[in-house]
Amino acid sequence: MAWHAYDYLFALSMIFAFLDAYGIGANDVANSWATSVSSRSVTFKQAMLGAAICEFLGAVLVGARVTSTIKNGVIDLKSFNGDAGxxxxxxxxxxxxxxxxxxxATRMAMPVSTTHTVVGSLIGVGIAVRGNGSGVKWGWNGVAQIFASWGIAPVVSGGFAAIIFLVTKFLVLRSKNPVQRGLILSPVYFFIVAAVLTTAIIVKGSPSLNLSELPTGTTIGAIFGTASVVSLLSILFWLPWVHCQVVRGDYTIRWYHIFLGPLLWRxxxxxxxxxxxxxxAVRDYYEGHHDEDHVRTSMQALDDVERSENNSINEKQKYVADNFVEGQQPQPEPGKEATQQSAVPASPQRPFKSKLAALEAKLSRPANDTLPNGRPRPPDYKSFEGSWLEPWNLYTVLRYNALPWVWYTLTAGIRTDVHKMQMHGSSKEVTRLRGIHSHAAHYDNNAEHLYSFLQVMTACTASFAHGANDVSNAIGPLxxxxSIWSSAAFPGSKEPVPVWILAYGGAAIVIGLSTYGWKLMSVLGNRLTLHSPSRGFSMELGASCTVVIASYLGLPVSTTQSITGATIAVALCNGDWRSVNWKGFAWIFFVSHSIAD
Structure with missing residues (x-):
């Protein structure tokens, strides 16, 4: 029976739990997929679709049906003295x-750890309950272990990622025939990746199935059996399909041709x-990072400046004509020509007919549908005279202002050009990023293509495990x-999680990722170091290895910190410390260690 005296608390929890899961999708999930998008292994839309499917299915199908009341043992339930209210x-x-x-944090494009965020909130509650720090477990079995993971996760993840990339670099990418060497070794890579990802699913991504409690022999058999099947399928289907692309240059082959398998050899x-x-047949994974691209970008910047100067007067005239109320234009001064009457009035009482029109006036209006910063162009809002409450203006507000604004808000995220956003900024900042990228080596584009599939495979599996496990950061407290609201009873150490709550959290994660995930991706990826499929694959697999080991040891590590450490390590494998945006990494390291007290 519901505890109706606290209906308002339950309602607040539902609203803010949705916001929390929305932030996880826009922040943590976007951070996880930033390497795949930045390396061009997938487009932004493909990443949104893959993450949405994997996150939601992971949360609903194998998400935790039982959650710990106090995450990571930060505080003791005894602190509440049995008071359910x-x-x-x-x-x-x-x-x-x-x-x-x-x-x-998401609004300010700050990549933070969602695990540490909820832990920080628990610390704040633990202090508030008793009025001092005695309600918080500060020892190794509590907060100290979490603090230790801040330094452990990036170092371990970086070590694994560096080893993976260096082996790939010297064994494949720098060989005399990298494409042939990559094709020969690809089944081995598929075997290793499948083994690591299967282990990650078992130890971290399937709490409701209790796979982590399987006997050791059964677990090892499942891991090697799955890896062997994936490797065999890659030989039968993927290898002839990709061979047509990278060796024969068959640009007519499509994704569905992979099902033809061995027939593709002919x-x-x-x-x-x-x-x-x-x-x-293979896209250019270093597009925009060649020397000639730098020259072209500089010339384009000069053209944009000239075009902006030429169009500025026309833009002002257009907005004056569209948005100023008739009768409020200033009278021409005596002796002035009529052509000078188009100047903006100095201080009209009500210059714009609507706030949306005033906001639109501040935005640039290029001819194409994408702004220079990669965002899609906002809709053309219509102006009107008088109050928006007037019946003859309601249709205009709804049809030409409100509905276009809603549609733009919901769809602009998936229409954003992430690569353009990552390279957008002042001329000084863009020059600095170009300099960072110039210290990273370019490898054979067809050889890089081989690792794009492995990277997508890693990203999808990690996303599935994330949805199954980390959705509890949002819906665990909910x-x-x-449980308390529906039963009016003090909770136990473990509480059941209804399926509808899992779906609620999963849906919020998907919405957050699709509508606002671009915000985090714009400050990651190529803004930190040059990305390519081989580099991104090494980063993601290194982070997955860290999660597997940490889960076995019971250490609460952050996906954000793991991928950050892996990115630094792979960037340093270029052999030049100048290939790393140290300023950007310092900012991420600072904000990712923030906790919400």
Whole structure:
């Protein structure tokens, strides 16, 4: 029976839990997929689709059906003295505190750890309950272990990522025939990747199935069996398919041709294969990072400045004509020509007919649908005279202003050009990023293509495990609040999680990723160091290895910190410390260690 005296607390928990999960999708999940998008292994839309499917299915199908009441043992339930009402209030505050920090951090494009965010909220509640720090477990079995992981996760992840990339670099990328060497070794790579990802699923990503409790022999058999099957499938289907692309240059082959398997060995390429850029079978993974691209970008910047200067007067005239109310234009001064009357009035009482029109006036209006910073161009809002409440203006507000604004808000995220955003900034900043990228080696583009599939495979599996496990950061406290509110009883150390709460959290993660995930991706990826499929694959696999080991040891590590350490290590494998954006990494390291007290 519901505890109706606290209906308002349950309602607040539902709202802020949604915001928390929304922030996880826009922040943590976007951070995880930033390497795949930045290396061009997948487009931004493909990443959104893959992450949405994997995160939601991971949360609903194999998400934790039982969650720990106090995550990571930060505080003791005895601190609440068996008072269910106080406990309900405390966990509502946990949800509000975590969601507030996640919202602020995401809005400011700060990649933070969602695990440490909820832990920080629990620390704050533990201090508030007793009025001092005695309610918090500061020892190794509590907060100290979490603090230790701040330094452990990046170092271990960086070590694994560096080893993986260096082996790939000297064994494949720098060999005399990197494409041939990569094709020969690809089944081995698929075997290793499948083994690591299967282990990650077992130890971290399937709490409801209790796979981590399987006997050791069964676990080892499942890992090697799955890896062997994946490796065999890669030989039968993936290898002939990708061979047509990288060796024969068959630009007519499509994704569904992979199901033809061995029949593709007899497929003949078109006569004009390898003859021009227009018939390229493999995309250029270093697009925008060649020397000639730098010159072209500089010339384009000069053209943009000239075009902006030429169009500025026309833009002002257009907005004056569209947005100023008739009768409020200033009268021309005596002796002035009529052509000078188009100047903006000095101080009209009400210059713009609507706030949306005033906001639109501040935005640039290029001819194409994408702004210079990579964001899609906002809709053309319509102006009107008088109050928006007037019946004859309601249609205009709804049809031409409100509905276009809603559509733009919901769809602009997936239409954002992330690569353009990552390289956008002042001329000084862009020059500095170009200099950082110039210290990173370019490898054979066809050889890089081989690792794009492994990177996508790693990203999807990690996303599935993330949805199954880390969704509890948002809905774990909510499940405790729901349990107390629905039963009016003090919670136990473990609380059941209804499926509808898992779906609620999973849906919020997907919405956050699709509408605001671009914000985090714009400050990651190529803004930190030059990305390519081989580099991104090494980063993601190194982070997955760290998660596997940490899960076995019971250490609460952060995905954000793991991928950050892996990115630094792989960047340093270029042999030049100048290939790393140290300023950007310092900022990420600072904010990712923030906790919401």
């Amino acid at each position: 106080v406990t309900l209030l405390a966990f509502t505050c946990v949800i509000i505190g975590a969601s507030a920090w996640m919202t602020v 497929r003949q390429p078109p006569a004009d294969a390898f003859t021009s850029e227009q018939t390229r 499940s405790v609040v729901y």
